[in-house]
Every structure is written in structure tokens, then in C-alpha cells.
Amino acid sequence: MLIVMELTATPDQIHHVVRQVENRGYTAKKIPGGERVSIGVLNNKGAVEKALFMGLSGVKEVIPVTRAYKQVSREFQPEDTVITVGDAVFADGHFPIIAGPCAIESVEQALTIAQAVRAAGAVLFRGGAYKPRTSPYSFQGMGLDGLKILAKVREKTGLAVTTEVMDLETFDAVEEHADILQIGTRNMQNFSLLKRAGKARKPIMLKRGMAATIDEWLMAAEYILAGGNTQVILCERGVRTFVNHSRNTLDISAIPVVQKESHLPIIIDPSHAAGRRDQVLQLSRAAAAAEANGIMVEVHHDPDNAASDGAQSLYPEQFEILCRQVRAVFCSYEHTGA
């Protein structure tokens, strides 16, 4: 951390800052510049909180240098974390495709879609049982019955299944029925939930918060690793910006940045990024081209009558084309990953 003093900072102010740094147990190193003094904060284990020094008098700016995350960092673990769930392998040169409806609506719906997406090439089935909905008056998901349908899908199709977990009360049930537990964008910084996920025996798919920086996202993952669960898959699903032609703005740069900073796999959710069917194919191919570690796509056999998010769900025949094209793209260039 670098503490930059005002041009007009007095020796007393500088001295006070140095003392504060030392009081917190760090080493302070004065760096006299041409015009102003800066103070380096050294020998810190982990990140130092910026707020500790920003308000001291004579301080112009405080510039963090060390990242606050540890276990998720590639500096901590240089080799990729490879996560295997059923037939899906995240990282290690694979590109698993997860697919299924926004919400589980019935056994028939789930099985119909699961068989279609498996035939097209999906290796994991997704489907919401507990649904976070903006409106209290919208369909909130089938709950436990939905979880049981997911288990039946796995039994009948052999596909592993993933679904969202929303709270501590239903965590055990979701952990029992699903193979990967999703933590949604609205819960990325639900720290109580993250702590529980750190105790889970199943991999966690951690979606990026709607307006989270990569630092904040990795810190959220750090909560899970710090709790003892090292099986975390990051999922970029678009961020909120001024742009209004897609529901969110897919941040493609997040792929190389996360892969450089962290050893955890990162997948893309093009359906929630786009919010509309007619952008999903292009975003999916872009994800494959940017060397993401997989994608998760919404598919529905009858989207016009879907219980939720029909507008962004692909028809099975569109999904088939998507699978073919996405694989072709992913295989067309030499990979740099482990």
C-alpha cells in the first residue's frame, strides 16, 4: 500500500501517519519524491484496509497494491483447479455445456428438455427449483418438488444437475439433490450463504454480482475457499451498465483477467447476459473463442409457454446449432491454458 501525502503535508502529519502504520503492526517506509512524500506500507500479511489511513490529515490518497484475496489467487496456487462433475470437466482443455430451462415446471418438461439437450451435446442439466424473482407475485419455483424432479432427471438421463441455492434454510436439501450448487448474482455477497457454501461437499458455481468488480468476486470466492471448499466455478453473466440493448453487458475481458489472477475455472452464462434469444448464439461462440471453461445456456422446448424467462430460452433446434458451432470455435485455435 502506498500512502501519498499532500504537497503541503507537515512533518508532524507525516510522522503521525508513520506512527499509525506502525501501530497497526506494519512497517512504514518514507519515499521522498521530487515534490511530495509518499509512505510505503510493508510487511503486511494480506491486504491492508485502505480506509485505515485515508482519513488521516495530510493524506491525499491511499493506493492499495496487494490484492486482498489469497487462496483463490494464482500466486497462491499456480496450476489450474480442475473440477469434474459427472461427464463435465471444467478446465484442462474442456468446454462443457450446461443447459436446461430457467425453471423446473414438471417432470415431463424437465425430462423432455434434458433429453433434447443431452442429445445435442450438453453434459450437465440446469433448472431452477427455488427462483429468485424480482416480484413477490411472480412464480417462485417448485421448491423441494423441483429438486426431486432434478434427481429424477439425473436418474433417467445420466446427466449431472445444477440448481440455485438461495438461503440457509433450504441449503441442505439443495446440497442433497444437486451436483453443483449455484449462488446467484443477487447473493454473490450474501456472506452468510458463502460461509455455508464453504462447508458444502459439492462444487459451488458462484455467479458474478450484477455490479461486482473482479476483486469483489474473487473475494466472495475466497469466503468459500476459506471455509474449506476449494471446488468453486466462477460464472460471468453480464454486468449492469448504461447499455440497454441487452439485459446486461457480457464482460468478455473477465475471462483472461480471472484466468490470470486465479486458478479457478470461469464459465459464461450468455442467456442472462443477453436477456433475449437472438444474441445467445453470438455470445456463446464469443465465450468459446475467448477460452472460457464452459457455458450455461437456457433451453426450453416450448418457450412461448415457459413459466419464466421464455424470451431468452433457445428452442432445442437452435441449441443443437449452438453446440455444433461452439465446439467448432473452441477447437479451431491452439489453447494457452494448462
Added chain:
Amino acid sequence: MLIVMELTATPDQIHHVVRQVENRGYTAKKIPGGERVSIGVLNNKGAVEKALFMGLSGVKEVIPVTRAYKQVSREFQPEDTVITVGDAVFADGHFPIIAGPCAIESVEQALTIAQAVRAAGAVLFRGGAYKPRTSPYSFQGMGLDGLKILAKVREKTGLAVTTEVMDLETFDAVEEHADILQIGTRNMQNFSLLKRAGKARKPIMLKRGMAATIDEWLMAAEYILAGGNTQVILCERGVRTFVNHSRNTLDISAIPVVQKESHLPIIIDPSHAAGRRDQVLQLSRAAAAAEANGIMVEVHHDPDNAASDGAQSLYPEQFEILCRQVRAVFCSYEHTGA
């Protein structure tokens, strides 16, 4: 809701859309324009989900008209909701000032600050017991011991107290000890928590999500009202934008917009918006000038040694000036509110 068809939409496509609207139980009304057909969706109770029609073929755009929220709406209840907690009155021409440290650190710290802010004019005491922290390695709050200190502050100073509630597990304890329960920005769409808040017997202060639209924020409040708790205070605390000179960007327009759309009171948290002490006074006066229903300010008697967020905490003597100036501003113009 208005469904705008493509210029090239065929009569069959138009007919299919009309049928879909009617299948969902609404009335469809064709509106032939000069160039293209639009279809109005009428006789809906509450909002219609845009996604239901956006993916139909021949549809160019779907434009929602009715808001999805009901009970929070001023069309539902024209007169202001006035919430009284101890000496604080939210709405009805009052401007209560809530103040206290970011986190409760000890009985002495809490009482020292509480006495100082009460003397300056605060009518409610704030202090975190359970702290949502970006890093799992940061101080997470004193928990139940913190709640007990809050109760002691109330007993000794007569100030009502407010603190954040983070999850279902600790909800009962917070509800027992605090007079107003805060739901933080990261939990604005933690729907399980919102449902529990709807059953609480205490007022809820609902902070705006970091990247929430006002519609989403009011929908989150709707969850609480729909659960039976009509005592909701909205709290604007800045939103995330590209701007980097303050921690968040305070959205002053939210005040008139919320007051027009809803009957619920809205207060401002200038400390979290700014993220640094030297903007708090200006933002607080701006809040008073824009006719907010109160503010909540972080104050610490020894911010250099605070356990968290010291950089944005005011010194007691700065807070005294703030109280004086903010009241002067609030009283200087004729109010338009109820």
C-alpha cells in the same frame, strides 16, 4: 404493456401474438400505426412479464407500461407513510438524523459516541453488530455481544437504535434488540431475508442495491409489504457507476422519484455514498435540500483507530457542524411533502 411488431410481421405472426396474450388471460388490442402494428395488453391485474412476449416471432419490442409494484405505490396509497421510532419521525415534515459508528467495538466506544451524537442532535443511534465484509479476513462484527451493547446504549441514552440484519439465523436476535432493522445493499434482493422481514414486528430500513433501479428497489420493498410489514424506510446510499472519486455516486434524483412513485419515506446515507469524510457534509446538506426524510451518518470519536470504515466517519465536532447546517438547510425552504 405494448407489443411492437416488426414492419415485416405477417398477419399470422400478429394473430399468434394476440392468441398468446389471450391465453395468458389478458385482453389484446391491435393498434394499427402508419407503418407497423402494435398490440396493447389490457385488463391485466398487476404487471405483465415482458419476457412472456419478447421472444415471439415477428415481435420487435415489448414495452412495459404498468409498474409491477402495488402496495408500495402512491397510486395504491396516496398519503405518505409516516414512521415513528422513539423520537424519530420519518416523513410529515421532519428530518431525523441517525448517527453512530460503522461497527460496535465496545460498551465504552458505543456510549461515548452515542452521547456525543445525541448532544449534537441525532435522534437514533446506529452501529453494526453483524458486519457484511468484502473479505473473510476482515473484522466481522461483535455479533450478539454487539446487539447487547446496542440495547445498553438505548437504556443509557434514551436513543432508539438501528443495526443490520444479515440472515435468517440471526434475525430473531436482531429483531429483539434493535428498533429499526437494516437490510444492507448487498442483501436488497435476498428474497428469503425480505420475506422474513415481512413478518417482522419492527420497521425495516431497506438500503438500495448497489446497481438497483428504483423499480427493483420498490419491488424489494413490495416483498416486505406483501408479507404484512408496512413499516419500510428506503435508504439511498449511492450507486455504482464509472465515477471513481467517491465510493459510490449518490443519486439525488432518487428522492423526488421515490416520493412521487411511493408513499414510503426515503432517507440518505451520505457516508457510504462518499466513502470519505471530506464529502459527507456537502452530501448531507444536499439531502436536506432535496427534501429527503432524514439521513444516516457515520461518526466515530477516534476514527484513526476505528475497527472499520474510519475514513468515512466524521469526528464528533464535524458532526455537530453537520447537524446545525443540515437543519438550517432543511428549514430554509417551503416543503411540498404532506
Added chain:
Amino acid sequence: MLIVMELTATPDQIHHVVRQVENRGYTAKKIPGGERVSIGVLNNKGAVEKALFMGLSGVKEVIPVTRAYKQVSREFQPEDTVITVGDAVFADGHFPIIAGPCAIESVEQALTIAQAVRAAGAVLFRGGAYKPRTSPYSFQGMGLDGLKILAKVREKTGLAVTTEVMDLETFDAVEEHADILQIGTRNMQNFSLLKRAGKARKPIMLKRGMAATIDEWLMAAEYILAGGNTQVILCERGVRTFVNHSRNTLDISAIPVVQKESHLPIIIDPSHAAGRRDQVLQLSRAAAAAEANGIMVEVHHDPDNAASDGAQSLYPEQFEILCRQVRAVFCSYEHTGA
């Protein structure tokens, strides 16, 4: 356009709005809903300005339906505009790669880089002669001498050349020397410049403004077409968001949206989106996968000593890999475009 009235709107207010619509020369059509009245505005040629009606009393909201652009619209011209410049073909199944340094620094520098990028597969050379720089104290480009070097590059290598035009005073000179004229992100709504570009006899590459919606971008292009120049190439170069790990956030969705709304070709500038070398390859492949109509990449043979933007310039050997991979990606899937 749809004018939505307040629930409480009086017959007089509704009548006044209808009269205002008719005074402006349009047809007003009342649409009684279950709860409130809306008024459709019909028989407008082109878009109606929202502001004309939004302030009338009793009006809750004004919702535009028709887009304001005409000639750039795919409804106006269904088939793709194909632009050919030297060996580069924008649209029609091609994927031209434009490459070169940020700024022209000398004949030797320009020729060295031009030969390298031509050998790797670039079909157009870029290089700034007039440079828009944030600081008045930064290198402002070689000006006319830079233009002459560009002409020499074309003569020696056979590559067509593109460079930025910044103002009316230097427009003629740039038009004389360059094959494609770039209008930069900071000038996207410099309407005087756009009008002059409408009179130019060379194709214009119109970069998206840093915070422009696609509507605004297409309206800027409309200025050029309305002036008589139909040769416009749109260039997405990232938009400004809260995200801080890349200089801008590349908006991949802009590709399918622009291609749906407009007949103009759209290319991607991954270098300015990323702002750093180590994301350029991934973004370039993503652009090819999303079926952009080309890319423009910064390359420098000695970026450590470049006069500007060295950090985002690729080394020639990196560019060679990029060309190979990007072409492989572009050819790996079936195209949907014309």
C-alpha cells in the same frame, strides 16, 4: 409513441394532450386500459421527440416506439452495405484485419510495422497522424507529415491506409491522403464533423462514443448518410462502465444488435477496449466468433519505446498468432450474414 396518463388524469388533461399531439401534426388515438388511459401518436413521419409531451400535465410517461434513424436502418435497406477498400471487403462473408501503430512516428517505423502486419495477413494499415490526447502536454501526432508517411506506406506496401480526422480544418488533407477516415470516440457526436463527413468521397469509420447507446451511434451515422455519404463502417471499441480491469468494456452484443437494426458493417477495436496487450487476443477471437465484419488492432515493432499506447500494442509475432487464430475462428462456423 405511447403517452401514458396518470391514474388521476382528468378528462381535461387528456383532452389537452390530444390537442397537443394534433397541433404537432400527428394523429392521436386514445387507448383506454383497465385502469388508465394511454394515447397513441400515429402517422408520424420519423420519430417524435419524447420531450414534446413528457412535461404536459397528467402525463406519467412517454414511450417512444419508432426509432429516429431512417437511412441507416435495415427496414430502409434490407441488404447489407458492402464496403470495399483496396483488398479489404467489409461484410459479404469477409473478415478484414486492419493493423498498425497507435501513432505514426517516422517513415522507418511505419514501413517496418506495415511490412510486418501485411506479412501476417493485415489488409489495411492504420496509424494516427492527428492524435486526440487527454493531456495537452502529450505527443499530439506528426500531423501533415504523418499523412505523407501514410501515403508512402500505401505506395511501398500496396496496403490501403486509415487514420483519424479530428476537425474541419484538417479534413481536406486527411481526405486526400487516407483511404478510410476515422471519426474517433470523442467526436462521435461532433455534429459539425459528421456533416463534413457526409460530404466526403471516402468511407468513414465511425467509432462508438464512450458512453453512446446504439441508438445514438446509429443517429450519428445517420448524419453522414443524410449528408450523402453511404460508406460508413461502424467500429465498437468498448464502452465506459464501472469495470476497471480493462480500459473499456467491449460490448459484444453490439454486433448482433447493429447487424439486426442496420445494414452497415460493424468492426471491433480490441486494443482500445482492452487498453492492455494481454486481453487483445481473446477479444479479437471473440469478435470473429460473434461474426463482426472485421477488427482493427494496434501493433508496434518496439512497443516499449512507442510514442503512445505502447501497453496495448502487440508485438509483430503476437499479431501473427492473432491473425492465424482469428481466421481459424471466423471460418469454423456457418455464417448467417448475407
Added chain:
Amino acid sequence: MLIVMELTATPDQIHHVVRQVENRGYTAKKIPGGERVSIGVLNNKGAVEKALFMGLSGVKEVIPVTRAYKQVSREFQPEDTVITVGDAVFADGHFPIIAGPCAIESVEQALTIAQAVRAAGAVLFRGGAYKPRTSPYSFQGMGLDGLKILAKVREKTGLAVTTEVMDLETFDAVEEHADILQIGTRNMQNFSLLKRAGKARKPIMLKRGMAATIDEWLMAAEYILAGGNTQVILCERGVRTFVNHSRNTLDISAIPVVQKESHLPIIIDPSHAAGRRDQVLQLSRAAAAAEANGIMVEVHHDPDNAASDGAQSLYPEQFEILCRQVRAVFCSYEHTGA
């Protein structure tokens, strides 16, 4: 500037960075931390370009310390720049109110509004002659005839006048007729225009770009000061964010930040920030409460029939209330400014 090396940086890489720093004419100072090496860049006159070092191998991050602006900085000139135009004084404890229509439409319109706003307390008249319009088909302003009307308004009412200048071609005419020249948000980084403004003999009002950081805004002002014109008034008019209930998001924090960083006055344009009449009063009072150096407000005597932006224009009677309330707010607290 601080160059942070990777944990894995080799001595050779560190040595190469040091050499590059020295080649550029600066002093390099190695700062060994607990874990990694950082390199301070010292003895730079003015800011160092981040891009020069960010791409070097072994470099993790480059953190600028010194601001790039000089003459606009309060470190360069500690006392406020006070700008006096007619009866308006920007800074020095004053709060001038500028008012008038979006566009000049006729002599009668301009005089009617000018007399009304003068009576209410405005000290400067605004009105567009050359209008930057998103659409080429919208009213583009009266041009030179508009300028002449402005001159007539000054003659008849005694009010000084301000209007926008859009390009080099019409600069002389605007400079001749207006007392303050506005550079609009879309031209904030039109560097050719800024250079010409540096030669102007009239004060310049520089509006903040729609997505400009304060650094970029002050750098744009630096262009004008570097050209020789020290009379610059900054105008905050809202920035583009995800928020959609106002046309832009007014950044109130910009006031204290600019006043801390720079000696130039800063005023607020609440009309363009809001984009709708019913937020203007609240934003204006907030500006006064945050100690801005003035405001500029759109007023029209017949906004329903205005040629542009009617929805955000106040009626004269609303403006009268605004003037009264804004002055009351501004006078209600002790000022900290010079």
C-alpha cells in the same frame, strides 16, 4: 508513479524496467516489499504516462500518483479563480443563476423569457443558437440569427448572455456575440475546439463529458488554460449511468472534489441532469446546499410549444419559486469557500 512487479519477476525483468524508466529521463527507485518489488518513478515533471511501463514483462500493475493537470490544479494556484461577467460573479461567496430557453426561437420568445427570468433573479441569460442535436432531422438552431437575438436581449435587458459554440467555423461569430461561450458535453474532448477556446477573449463554460472522470474533465480545462485563457467555469450536468429515472445522474460529489482539486468555479445544470421538469427544483436546491458556484436552468414561457427540450423547461412561475428557495438554501449555512 508506482510500478508493481509480479511475485515471479526476475532480476533481469526488474533491471529492464529500471532502465526503461531511466531512458525516459526519470529516476527509478526500487522499493523491496515483503513479497514483491515495486519501483517508484521519481523526478518527473508532470504526470508520467501509465502506458509507457504497463506492457513491460514482469510488470503486474502501474499506479499513477501525480495528476496530469497542472495549471487547473489548486496545488498550482491555491486561491479560487473568481470570474465576473456582467452582474454574475462565479465564486467568492456568490451563487449566480443563469436561465433561459434551450433554444432561441424568435426575438419575442427570447425577450419574454429574459424579462421573466431577470425579474425572478437570474443574472445571466442562456439560449442556444447552434444546437447539437442527436438527430440530423431535428431543429438545429437559428444560427447567426440566434446570436443576433442574444445580443438584442443583452441590449434590452442588461443581462449578459451565454450560448454554445460547436465548431471552429462559427467560433468567431459566437465569440463576438456572447459573454460566456459554452462547450457542450459532446465536445468536452474535442481538442481542436478546446485549443481555439484557449485563444478566446471570453470566459468558457466547459460542460463535463457524459462519461468523463474528473481527471479527464480537468485535463480538458487544462487545454484551455494552456492556450492562455484562464477564465474557465466548469459545469456538471450529470453523467451517464445505468439509472433510467433521470436523463443523467447528477454527480453532487463532483462539487467538493473539483473545489478541492482545482481553483476553477463549478456550476450545476440541473435541467440536463434531470431531463424532466419535476426534478429540477430539488436538484437546484441540492446544488446550492453543496456549495456549487451557481446553476444554469432552462426556462420557457410556453414549454408545451417549445422547439426543443420543453419537458425539462420550467414555467416562469416555477422558476421564481426556484430562485427564492435556492437563495434561501445557499444563505442558510456558513460557507467554507474563499
